[in-house]
Amino acid sequence: MSAVWRASRAAVKRRKLQTTIIGVVVLLSTATIVVALALMAAAAAPFDDAFAQQNGAHLVATFDSSKVSDAQLAQTAHSQGVKAAAGPFPEAIVNVPDGTRGIAAGPLTVVGRTDAATPVDQVNLWAGRWPAAPGEIALNRSPSGSGSSSSFPDFSIALPDGSKLQVVGFASSVSQSGDGWVTPDQLTALHPKASQMLYRFAASGTDDDIRTDVATVANDLPQGALTGSQSYLTLKKDVASRTNAYVPFLMTFGILGLVVALLIVANVVSGAVVSGFKHIGVLKALGFTPNQVAAAYVLMISVPAIVGCVIGVFLGNLLAQPLLIGAFQGLGVQDVSVAYWVDAVSLLGMPAVVALAALGPALRAHGLSAAQAISAGSAPRAGRALGIQRWLGASQLPRSISLGLGLPFTRPARTALTMAAIILGVTTVTLASGLTHTMTAYGNAEELNGTYQVDVNVGGHRADQPAPTMSDAQAESMMRSLGAVHVTASAWQNITFAGTTQSLNGLFLRGDSESLNYTMVKGHWLDGPGQIVVSGGFLRQRGMAVGDKVTLDVGDKQVPVTVVGQLMAYDPDGVLSNWDTLMELTPAQRASSYMVGLAPGADADAFVTAFKNQAGPGLYPQKHSDELNQGTLTIVSFASLFTLMLATVAALGVFNTVVLNTRERRRDLGMLKSIGMTPRQVTAMMVTSMAVLGAVSSLIGLPLGVLVNSLVVPAMGRAAGIDFTDAMLNGWHAWLIILLAFAGVAIAVIGALIPARSAARLTIAQVLHSE
Numbered sequence: 001m002s003a004v005w006r007a008s009r010a011a012v013k014r015r016k017l018q019t020t021i022i023g024v025v026v027l028l029s030t031a032t033i034v035v036a037l038a039l040m041a042a043a044a045a046p047f048d049d050a051f052a053q054q055n056g057a058h059l060v061a062t063f064d065s066s067k068v069s070d071a072q073l074a075q076t077a078h079s080q081g082v083k084a085a086a087g088p089f090p091e092a093i094v095n096v097p098d099g100t101r102g103i104a105a106g107p108l109t110v111v112g113r114t115d116a117a118t119p120v121d122q123v124n125l126w127a128g129r130w131p132a133a134p135g136e137i138a139l140n141r142s143p144s145g146s147g148s149s150s151s152f153p154d155f156s157i158a159l160p161d162g163s164k165l166q167v168v169g170f171a172s173s174v175s176q177s178g179d180g181w182v183t184p185d186q187l188t189a190l191h192p193k194a195s196q197m198l199y200r201f202a203a204s205g206t207d208d209d210i211r212t213d214v215a216t217v218a219n220d221l222p223q224g225a226l227t228g229s230q231s232y233l234t235l236k237k238d239v240a241s242r243t244n245a246y247v248p249f250l251m252t253f254g255i256l257g258l259v260v261a262l263l264i265v266a267n268v269v270s271g272a273v274v275s276g277f278k279h280i281g282v283l284k285a286l287g288f289t290p291n292q293v294a295a296a297y298v299l300m301i302s303v304p305a306i307v308g309c310v311i312g313v314f315l316g317n318l319l320a321q322p323l324l325i326g327a328f329q330g331l332g333v334q335d336v337s338v339a340y341w342v343d344a345v346s347l348l349g350m351p352a353v354v355a356l357a358a359l360g361p362a363l364r365a366h367g368l369s370a371a372q373a374i375s376a377g378s379a380p381r382a383g384r385a386l387g388i389q390r391w392l393g394a395s396q397l398p399r400s401i402s403l404g405l406g407l408p409f410t411r412p413a414r415t416a417l418t419m420a421a422i423i424l425g426v427t428t429v430t431l432a433s434g435l436t437h438t439m440t441a442y443g444n445a446e447e448l449n450g451t452y453q454v455d456v457n458v459g460g461h462r463a464d465q466p467a468p469t470m471s472d473a474q475a476e477s478m479m480r481s482l483g484a485v486h487v488t489a490s491a492w493q494n495i496t497f498a499g500t501t502q503s504l505n506g507l508f509l510r511g512d513s514e515s516l517n518y519t520m521v522k523g524h525w526l527d528g529p530g531q532i533v534v535s536g537g538f539l540r541q542r543g544m545a546v547g548d549k550v551t552l553d554v555g556d557k558q559v560p561v562t563v564v565g566q567l568m569a570y571d572p573d574g575v576l577s578n579w580d581t582l583m584e585l586t587p588a589q590r591a592s593s594y595m596v597g598l599a600p601g602a603d604a605d606a607f608v609t610a611f612k613n614q615a616g617p618g619l620y621p622q623k624h625s626d627e628l629n630q631g632t633l634t635i636v637s638f639a640s641l642f643t644l645m646l647a648t649v650a651a652l653g654v655f656n657t658v659v660l661n662t663r664e665r666r667r668d669l670g671m672l673k674s675i676g677m678t679p680r681q682v683t684a685m686m687v688t689s690m691a692v693l694g695a696v697s698s699l700i701g702l703p704l705g706v707l708v709n710s711l712v713v714p715a716m717g718r719a720a721g722i723d724f725t726d727a728m729l730n731g732w733h734a735w736l737i738i739l740l741a742f743a744g745v746a747i748a749v750i751g752a753l754i755p756a757r758s759a760a761r762l763t764i765a766q767v768l769h770s771e
Contacts, residue, residue, distance in 0.1 A: 034316025430705020537721020654751025694748030
């Protein structure tokens with residue numbers, strides 16, 4: 001074995017260029033695979049781990065305390081199928097007033113519990129302490145979420161009756177069983193109208209299981225006692241949707257990278273065998289067995305592959321970390337590192353796959369006898385596809401071009417491997433361009449880019465900002481007098497569906513909301529009171545559909561509404577409604593911001609300056625920046641990065657092919673130069689030999705990329721709960737198709753240029769010396 005190791009180590013040192021190519025190719029491919037596998041593993045694992053650690057509730061159920069007693073609720077812990085239960089806990093909804101520091105205005109679901117550790121839903125108290133006396137509250141905050149920058153709470157919440165709740169702790173519940181917890185005595189002072197039970201069931205793996213469990217519990221109680229329930233599967237889907245959006249395109253890029261890496265490794269090893277026939281013969285003449293020769297070649301490839309794999313795993317971990325943190329932020333999931341098995345599979349699997357790709361060419365070296373290898377390495381070749389080369393030579397093409405066009409036919413297997421790598425490179429570029437178009441169009445629609453030009457924020461919602469002296473009507477009138485064509489007032493209000501504990505983000509609009517051009521997938525835009533529109537993800541997670549009726553709840557008031565439309569949006573917890581609905585919930589609410597549309601060509605900066613000078617304190621105008629949202633930027637950035645990586649890998653495959661062709665044809669190049677071929681003609685010949693492969697590869701890779709895009713991008717949307725419109729999915733304009741048609745040529749020329757110029761610099765003396 002020591003002899004094999006010495007031979008392979010010498011080959012690694014001798015073939016530095018090919019060794020580097022293999023290392024870089026494996027590095028980039030491994031990094032892509034690690035990121036894809038990490039996000040796929042993270043789609044459920046961190047939530048499952050946190051759920052198991054906290055003994056989370058399969059079901060959080062809310063009951064009308066006027067219809068059922070605590071004793072009856074406690075008895076449901078023994079209902080059929082119930083493994084464990086906690087409660088009943090009194091529950092009230094407190095309407096937090098606007099302007100409270102550290103917490104959003106709106107309903108706050110408060111539960112009375114004496115301890116964080118209960119048989120079900122063992123809340124993680126990560127800062128401060130648990131409430132021990134009336135007047136204290138612990139808020140549900142995630143260590144990785146917003147508002148967690150302070151390690152200790154130091155503010156209070158004003159209640160409508162004038163009293164205050166001092167925040168004494170931050171805790172996180174993976175079951176989202178409440179927005180805050182107080183002592184039972186304090187909860188009594190809040191006049192609770194509901195009671196909460198937390199259940200774990202024997203069968204809970206599907207939505208049907210949960211529905212059956214809910215029916216079993218409800219059947220043991222008076223009719224109408226159960227007012228609402230929240231399944232842990234809904235929360236799990238919310239978590240999964242944040243990572244699943246990335247998985248389809250990352251897995252596609254990962255697979256493409258892996259296949260390209262295998263093609264290039266096979267090409268490199270095949271070229272090493274062909275160009276090293278004489279070396280193989282010498283090894284066998286020295287006593288190396290066929291198995292040792294094959295092992296030496298496999299080992300020669302494995303050394304750079306292992307090094308590249310190790311670095312690629314490290315790079316993949318760095319790239320995956322920000323995606324994981326963003327996906328789980330605010331959900332109480334703290335361990336968002338790349339799973340150990342992902343690194344292990346990559347570290348063991350990639351070198352094994354590379355070695356497998358090297359095995360075929362190595363077996364060719366295995367089967368050659370010493371005499372065959374030495375004669376094959378030293379005897380002049382008669383050439384292949386001589387007829388094609390003669391036909392091209394008889395054409396009117398310049399000699400350097402005709403020779404270049406015929407060169408790929410001399411090594412058809414190598415040409416096929418190189419073309420396959422370029423085809424996949426073109427496929428990747430095409431996929432990335434389609435993905436970028438879709439995500440950019442989606443991001444612009446999501447952020448309402450181009451629909452208005454000025455944002456006006458209203459003060460008084462934060463302790464450090466004064467309230468405006470103008471009323472809403474006066475502010476809107478001034479905006480229109482300064483040239484505003486469309487003015488849409490908006491206000492955020494936390495809401496819940498009656499009978500549930502999960503907070504929803506309510507956005508209420510007044511004025512020219514039609515001018516914002518929200519993209520509707522189903523139903524229609526708001527055109528009257530008592531209506532809401534939500535995203536497809538919102539509907540799917542809650543098993544709802546357009547036309548369903550629900551009740552919005554802010555604690556002391558409830559309003560029935562109808563789902564009249566499905567938005568093309570991501571937010572699975574967002575609800576859009578009109579101002580009439582808001583006035584029924586909170587009549588004193590005023591606008592928190594304005595979206596101002598100006599006439600075409602109007603100067604937004606001039607409008608902002610004029611408004612500042614006349615509006616007085618409490619109104620803060622600024623020019624609207626048409627920027628993409630963070631999720632869109634992340635996907636486009638990573639798609640661009642991986643496209644660059646895989647295009648580089650494909651170009652390295654071309655680079656390797658030209659290097660091999662140059663080494664094999666040194667004698668031919670010397671002869672051509674001796675009869676007058678210039679260095680520029682040599683460069684043109686070598687580049688042409690690859691450019692023609694790039695052109696043919698574009699013809700194949702372009703439609704393949706369009707096909708892959710048509711499968712991957714809608715899958716991304718479904719995973720994230722987004723229904724892309726046809727216009728977003730079909731961005732294949734004529735100019736883009738023409739540009740993509742040159743992608744293969746660009747990859748081929750870039751990969752061929754450096755070794756072609758190196759070949760052009762070879763002198764006749766250098767060639768004769770090598771002979």
